[in-house]
Amino acid sequence: xxxxxxxxxxxxxxxxxxxxxxxxxxxxxxxxxxxxxxxxxxxxxxxxxxxxxxxxxxxxxxxxxxxxxxxxxxxxxxxxxxxxxxxxxxxxxxxxxxxxxxxxxxxxxxxxxxxxxxxxxxxxxxxxxxxxxxxxxxxxxxxxxxxxxxxxxxxxxxxxxxxxxxxxxxxxxxxxxxxxxxxxxxxxxxxxxxxxxxxxxxxxxxxxxxxxxxxxxxxxxxxxxxxxxxxxxxxxxxxxxxxxxxxxxxxxxxxxxxxxxxxxxxxxxxxxxxxxxxxx
Amino acid sequence: xxxxxxxxxxxxxxxxxxxxxxxxxxxxxxxxxxxxxxxxxxxxxxxxxxxxxxxxxxxxxxxxxxxxxxxxxxxxxxxxxxxxxxxxxxxxxxxxxxxxxxxxxxxxxxxxxxxxxxxxxxxxxxxxxxxxxxxxxxxxxxxxxxxxxxxxxxxxxxxxxxxxxxxxxxxxxxxxxxxxxxxxxxxxxxxxxxxxxxxxxxxxxxxxxxxxxxxxxxxxxxxxxxxxxxxxxxxxxxxxxxxxxxxxxxxxxxxxxxxxxxxxxxxxxxxxxxxxxxxxxxxxxxxxxxxxxxx
Numbered sequence: 271x272x273x274x275x276x277x278x279x280x281x282x283x284x285x286x287x288x289x290x291x292x293x294x295x296x297x298x299x300x301x302x303x304x305x306x307x308x309x310x311x312x313x314x315x316x317x318x319x320x321x322x323x324x325x326x327x328x329x330x331x332x333x334x335x336x337x338x339x340x341x342x343x344x345x346x347x348x349x350x351x352x353x354x355x356x357x358x359x360x361x362x363x364x365x366x367x368x369x370x371x372x373x374x375x376x377x378x379x380x381x382x383x384x385x386x387x388x389x390x391x392x393x394x395x396x397x398x399x400x401x402x403x404x405x406x407x408x409x410x411x412x413x414x415x416x417x418x419x420x421x422x423x424x425x426x427x428x429x430x431x432x433x434x435x436x437x438x439x440x441x442x443x444x445x446x447x448x449x450x451x452x453x454x455x456x457x458x459x460x461x462x463x464x465x466x467x468x469x470x471x472x473x474x475x476x477x478x479x480x481x482x483x484x485x486x487x488x489x490x491x492x493x494x495x496x497x498x499x500x501x502x503x504x505x506x507x508x509x510x511x512x513x514x515x516x517x518x519x520x521x522x523x524x525x526x527x528x529x530x531x532x533x534x535x536x537x538x539x540x541x542x543x544x545x546x547x548x549x550x
Numbered sequence: 551x552x553x554x555x556x557x558x559x560x561x562x563x564x565x566x567x568x569x570x571x572x573x574x575x576x577x578x579x580x581x582x583x584x585x586x587x588x589x590x591x592x593x594x595x596x597x598x599x600x601x602x603x604x605x606x607x608x609x610x611x612x613x614x615x616x617x618x619x620x621x622x623x624x625x626x627x628x629x630x631x632x633x634x635x636x637x638x639x640x641x642x643x644x645x646x647x648x649x650x651x652x653x654x655x656x657x658x659x660x661x662x663x664x665x666x667x668x669x670x671x672x673x674x675x676x677x678x679x680x681x682x683x684x685x686x687x688x689x690x691x692x693x694x695x696x697x698x699x700x701x702x703x704x705x706x707x708x709x710x711x712x713x714x715x716x717x718x719x720x721x722x723x724x725x726x727x728x729x730x731x732x733x734x735x736x737x738x739x740x741x742x743x744x745x746x747x748x749x750x751x752x753x754x755x756x757x758x759x760x761x762x763x764x765x766x767x768x769x770x771x772x773x774x775x776x777x778x779x780x781x782x783x784x785x786x787x788x789x790x791x792x793x794x795x796x797x798x799x800x801x802x803x804x805x806x807x808x809x810x811x812x813x814x815x816x817x818x819x820x821x822x823x824x825x826x827x828x829x830x831x832x833x834x835x836x837x838x839x840x841x842x843x844x845x
Contacts, residue, residue, distance in 0.1 A: 281589070297603070297604055301624055301625035302625050302807065304625075305625050305626055309803065
C-alpha cells in the first residue's frame with residue numbers, strides 16, 4: 271500500500287506547492303499580490319493603526335510590492351492611496367500628506383487623480399480636527415481642478431460636514447451655494463456629461479435637504495431635457511410613494527420603469543415598489 | 551436469537567474488514583483502479599485551474615460569468631470557483647471512471663478469494679462487459695442520495711428558520727449548518743448501504759443489473775447492520791474535510807489562499823481510501839455471505 275500511497279501524496283504535495291508558489295498566469299499573480307497586500311492592511315485599519323510596528327511596516331511594504339510589480343497601473347495607483355490611508359490610520363498625517371503630495375505631483379496629466387490626492391490630503395486635516403485648514407484646502411481644489419468630478423463633489427461634501435456636526439445654518443448656506451454652483455456649471459456647459467453630473471448632484475442636494483417637492487419639480491424638469499434613467503425614475507417613484515403620499519403618481523413612475531427598461535436589473539426594485547403600493 | 555443475530559452481524563463485519571486488510575496487505579494492487587481514478591481527479595483539478603487562466607479562460611468566461619458572475623474570475627474567488635467546478639466534474643468522474651474502478655476492484659477481490667492467478671486482462675474484460683450495469687447501479691444510488699439530500703436540506707432549512715438566533719435544542723445556530731452537513735453525509739451513507747451489495751452481486755454472480763439490484767436488497771436488508779457499518783463507518787472519516795470544504799474562505803484567509811488545493815487533494819485522497827475500503831469490504835462481505843449460503 272505504501273508503494274501506491276507515497277507517490278500519490280508526493281505528487282499532490284508537489285502540485286499544490288507548484289500551484290501555490292507559481293500560480294499560473296500573470297493576472298493571477300498580480301491579483302494575488304493585491305489581495306495579500308489588502309489582507310496585511312486589514313489589521314491596521316480594523317485596529318485604527320494600533321498594531322505592532324512590524325505589522326504596519328509589513329502592510330506598507332506589501333503595497334510597495336504592488337507598486338513595484340505593476341507600475342503605472344490602476345492597481346499601483348490604488349496601492350499608493352492605500353499607503354496614505356495606512357499612515358492616516360496610524361495617526362501619521364504628515365507622512366500621509368507626503369504620499370498624497372507625491373501622487374498629486376506625479377499625476378500632472380491626470381487632473382482627476384491629482385484632485386483625488388489633494389482631496390485625500392485635505393481630509394487628513396479634517397481627521398486631525400483642523401476643519402478650517404481642511405476647508406481652505408478643499409476650496410483650493412475647487413479652484414485648481416475645477417473641471418474634475420472630485421472638485422464638483424466638494425461643495426456637497428462641505429455642506430455634509432456642517433450638517434453632520436450640527437451646524438444647520440451653515441449647512442443650509444453650503445447646500446444653497448452647492449446648488450447654485452452646480453446649476454451655474456450645468457448652464458455653462460449644457461447637454462454635456464458634466465452638466466448631467468451637476469444636475470444629478472442638485473437632485474442629491476435636494477434629497478439631503480429633504481426638499482421633496484422641489485426635488486420632484488427638478489427631476490420633472492430634467493425629464494423634459496433628457497430621457498430619465500431607471501435609477502432617477504426609481505428615486506422619483508419613491509419620493510411620490512414614501513414622502514408625498516401620491517400613490518397614483520408613484521404607480522405611473524414605477525410602471526414607466528417596467529415599460530421603458532424591461533431588461534434593466536432595477537426592474538426588480540420597480541416591481542417591489544408597485545407591490546408595496548398594492549399592499550398599502 | 552436476537553443476541554445470536556447481533557453476534558453474527560458483528561462477526562460478519564469483523565470478518566469482512568479483516569479480509570479487506572489482509573487482501574490489501576497481500577495484494578496492494580487492488581487499490582490501483584481507485585488510485586488511477588484519484589490521479590485522474592488530481593489531473594482534472596490542475597486542468598481546471600489552467601483552464602481558468604488566460605488565454606484559455608477567454609473561451610469559458612461567458613459561461614462562468616453567466617452562472618457565477620464576473621467576480622468569480624478574479625482572485626481569490628477564482629479558487630472558490632475552481633472548487634465548485636471540480637466538485638461538479640467529479641460527479642462525471644465517479645459515474646464514468648468510478649463505476650469502472652468499482653467493477654475492477656470487485657473482480658480483483660473475487661480472483662483473490664478464488665486464489666486464481668490474477669489476470670488484469672480478465673479483470674478489465676469482465677468489468678467492461680458489466681460496465682453499463684455498473685453505471686446504472688451508480689446512477690440509481692446517486693439518485694437515491696440526491697433525493698435524500700433534498701429531504702435533509704428541506705428539514706435543515708425548516709429547522710434553521712424556526713430556530714431563530716437562539717439555536718436549536720441547545721446547539722448554537724452557528725454550528726447548526728455544520729451539524730446538518732455531517733448528518734447529511736451520514737444519512738447518505740445509510741442510503742448507500744442499501745445499494746452496497748449491488749455491484750458485488752452484478753460482478754460476482756455474473757447477472758444483469760436488475761437481478762443484481764434485487765439480490766442486493768435481499769442481502770442488504772437481511773444484513774442491514776453489517777451493510778450500514780461497512781459503509782457508514784468509513785464515510786465518517788470524510789466528514790472533517792467535507793466540513794472544511796463547505797466554506798473554505800475563512801481558512802484561505804487565515805492561512806494562504808491556495809490551501810484550497812491541499813483541501814481538494816486531501817479530499818480526493820481520503821475519498822480514494824474510503825472507496826477502496828468500502829468496495830473491497832462489501833465484496834468480501836458478499837463473498838462470505840455466499841459461502842455461508844452454500845454451506
